Amino acid sequence: MKSESITIKDIARALNMSVSTVSRALKGSYKISEATQQKVKDYAATHNYHPNLMAQSLKNKKSRSIGLMIGSVPNNFFAEVISGIESIAYDKNYHVIITQSLESKEREINNLEHLTWRSVDGFLVSVSAETTDISQLEKLHSNGIPIVFFDRIVNTMKTHKVVADNVGGAYELTKHLIENGFKKIAQITSPLELSITKERMEGYLKALAEFNIPVNDDYIKYCPHGGMIKEEIENAIEELLSLPDPPDALFTASDRITIGSLAILYKKNIRIPGDIAVGGFSNFSSPELFNPSLTTIRQPAFEMGKKAAELLIQLIESRRPVTSFENVILPTELQVRQSTVKLPVQ
Amino acid sequence: MKSESITIKDIARALNMSVSTVSRALKGSYKISEATQQKVKDYAATHNYHPNLMAQSLKNKKSRSIGLMIGSVPNNFFAEVISGIESIAYDKNYHVIITQSLESKEREINNLEHLTWRSVDGFLVSVSAETTDISQLEKLHSNGIPIVFFDRIVNTMKTHKVVADNVGGAYELTKHLIENGFKKIAQITSPLELSITKERMEGYLKALAEFNIPVNDDYIKYCPHGGMIKEEIENAIEELLSLPDPPDALFTASDRITIGSLAILYKKNIRIPGDIAVGGFSNFSSPELFNPSLTTIRQPAFEMGKKAAELLIQLIESRRPVTSFENVILPTELQVRQSTVKLPVQ
């Protein structure tokens, strides 16, 4: 009943040659006469031959699959990344096995194991907010398994990395806030262990320094779970607002924290930017529709996924061990909207 | 250098038994003595044995993968669906190969082919807005390959289907609009060929009929590409607004159309709900943050993904041919917000 798919053996039988010849002809091996090659390829094409990938995998010890580890799929940033990865993987005939850490280090470790014995050919990873122990990743890496980091990278590991210009983006936004008259700029961010946290902090501090604004540690709040838990954002905002000298602007350092903060401020009936200006990293699709329209720093998520996938596949398919690694930094884009621009006097 | 993964043969050698015995012991086959089983399982566990999936696949002619066909990943509805599918697939040890139609029928056909010769064990599909020709799906189906439809289904095919209560959702929203004083309710929707379009239309018409409001065909606009092309939404809105008797409310029948319409109305400086009320289907994460906050009908996307994946895997693993199919309808949820509630007199 199933549509019979034809095998290399069928072709050999039909064309009266050996399977090895057919196999070689299909790969365009140079040791096969043009004539034979053409005959085989024609037959394959007209009979809609496709190699059995499981057989190839078994033989070649390559699954042609790559493991992806991200925070969560329903997050615009990661969704765009996936889209970029898929576009490359599709072309190069790989498939992508997605796993979500949901910012939990236990899940992350589980997922890595799962992917390992699914025998993926390589890993694409953005570490979770909770990640402290990277020994598992290091073990994989020292076993020679290709890994490419993107977004939240692990700096100590020697491999390709693809990130957005987090320092630049944070700097631009902070500078923009300062130039618009905000001097008391708070930041709500992820754990300081994360690469993106450090980098975004660096940009923030750089802008403050440039304008001679002293750093107020009370204005910097960390969310241990990267905002996965609503309360951590809520607490951060409570604390900021109840300071004797509360901030007049808020820089939210991740997509989840940005949206979470807005929702909380909205619920508290706090006016933006009247009571406090808000701007942050976000790949939300339509930040202009917010109330007020939201100033964001967008990351080139799709591009990031593409580039990371390209580099990984390149690693996987490289004949000789790769020793020099790229550190790709993609530009971010500051989009200024109402949430960070002082309204005319009311 | 690679971390040596142990095979069934290694276990056999170490334990001085045949590979067949080991294989059977690992599967807990009843023809093996408890003692042997225990010995094998212990050895496997302590030596971290995992079956080689490619070998298993080759032998069993099952890839343990399922093909997913959706509109696009960076779309909150589909992203949530994926998350639900993954949660089930992960548990049952399947992996999901994602393909995006981007609402193009050419891409859809390509993707189906691609998935076919990737030898997925079954398909999870939500057809594209452009889909007119389902012969390929029918061929797969008649070849005995399991398919489960979700969201945008194909009614003529006998298989499991998982959808939201589109009729009910559309009815609720339309009724809500009417009860809030809106009588001239326009609808912007996807092509009428789509199941979801028909169903949402049905709910809309049902509510109008119930309140004795005559149907005005000028108020119903279709987007041939489901809103993938911005102009089609823009044109629809232009036409609606330039009618001699323009509508006072807008029912947007899909996620993409909802967001697209808002963006356009926003750009045109049209007040919501003052000039026109807006409500529609959307799984946007924070519709309360919009300006104004947006009335939506939410679909249980995560649940839909879970249910569809469960049904598909059940089909795949069923010993005997399945002849009776489920038609799962999951409840939608109307969330009323400012965009459809008349403001106090201004």
Next chain:
DNA sequence: TTGAAAGCGGTACCAG
């Protein structure tokens, strides 16, 4: 330039 055959890691049939 082509063919024969071993083998990748399991599974399952047939013997015993």
Next chain:
DNA sequence: CTGGTACCGCTTTCAA
């Protein structure tokens, strides 16, 4: 209850 072995579809070495 256990062992021997053919085979899934393809790649690749060795021989011709």
